[in-house]
Amino acid sequence: MSDKISRRQFVTLTAGTAAAIAAPINVLAKNSTSTKTITKRLIKENMNVLVLHGSPKENGNTAGLVDIATEELKKKGHTVTRMNAVDMEVEPCIACMECQKSGKEFYCINGDDGTKALKAMIEADAIIITSPLYFAAFTAHIKPLIDRSFAMCRKFGTKQHFSFVDGKPVLFLSTGAGxxxxxxxxxEGSCNDYVRFLKLDKVDFFYASSKPAVSEEKKQELRQLVAAL
Ligand SMILES: Cc1cc2nc3c(=O)[nH]c(=O)nc-3n(C[C@H](O)[C@H](O)[C@H](O)COP(=O)(O)O)c2cc1C
Structure with missing residues (x-):
């Protein structure tokens, strides 16, 4: 994650105060001389957080970030479910556009694990998507799922654009040697496009260099980020 990226603060509100949620406001962030956008976002209690893990390594560098995020979320009483892309059979998007013809119902012609994962995203309260950098991009394990996510939005580029995951918080976790x-x-640029297509609420793109290892400082930074949710 770059420090240039706006850090968001989150306000935990009870259902009774949900109506008090307003549009994002600009305030002067603590310890900063720049104006940052602070979103007042309803973070529900007992959220179901879905992790879509894109590394082929279930216990590698990126998984280390997942473990930290999971630990902090569980401390707050949230439930975390992890799906490893490497264990799933997800065919690539073939741009048949049948999803786009299906109106307000979620639909994908494919009944494979990809569609199951998309349905899990729709049902989750928040999503974490992870990938190590492979040639500065998503791994081939998670990329088909990223592309198939197109089935979760309609009419992109028009005023009627809508998404089945509109407003859902998403946190990206990534590691790379560089x-x-x-x-x-x-x-992160690709992640931003993903957020735009799907109308997600980007919490952050957290990036840590893994060479020679993810630093303790970076781990602590992630811990604090998740603990603040
Ligand atoms: C095929 C391949 C391509 C990679 N490309 C990049 C890259 O473009 N930039 C980078 O910083 N690291 C790159 N790496 C290094 C990994 O992103 C890095 O080691 C990462 O921490 C691995 O995470 P993991 O243990 O979760 O799989 C690449 C590794 C592989 C195997």
Whole structure:
């Protein structure tokens, strides 16, 4: 994650105060001289958080970030379900556009694990998508699922654009051997497009260099980020 990215603060509200949620407001963030957008977002209690893990390694560098996020979310009483892309059979999107013809119902012609994962995303309260950098992009394990997510939105580019995951918080976690600049930031660009297509609420793109290892400082940074949700 780049420090240039706006950090958001989250307000835990009870259902009774949900009506008090307003549009994003600009305030001067603590310890910063720049104006940052602070979103007042309803973070429900006992959320079901879905992790879509894109590394082929179930216990690798990126999984280390997942473990930290999971630990912090569980401390707050949330439930975390992890799906490993490497264990799933997800065919690539073939751009048949049948989903786009199906109106307000979620639909994908494919009945494979990809469609199951998309349905799980729709049912989840929040989503974490992870991927190590592979040539500055998503891994081939998670990319088919990213593309198939097109089935969760309609009429992109028009005023009628809508999504079945509209407003859902999404946190991206990524590691790579190299730096964020000209490397991690390239994947973040793709993540931003994903957020735009699906009308998601981007919590953050958290990037950590894994060479020689993810630093304790970075781990602590992620812990604090998730703990603040
Ligand atoms: C095929 C391949 C491509 C990679 N491309 C990049 C890259 O473009 N940028 C980078 O910083 N690291 C790259 N890496 C290194 C991994 O992103 C890095 O080691 C990562 O932390 C691995 O995470 P994991 O243990 O969760 O799989 C690449 C690794 C592989 C195997």
């Amino acid at each position: 730096p964020y600049k000209n490397n991690g930031e390239i994947l």
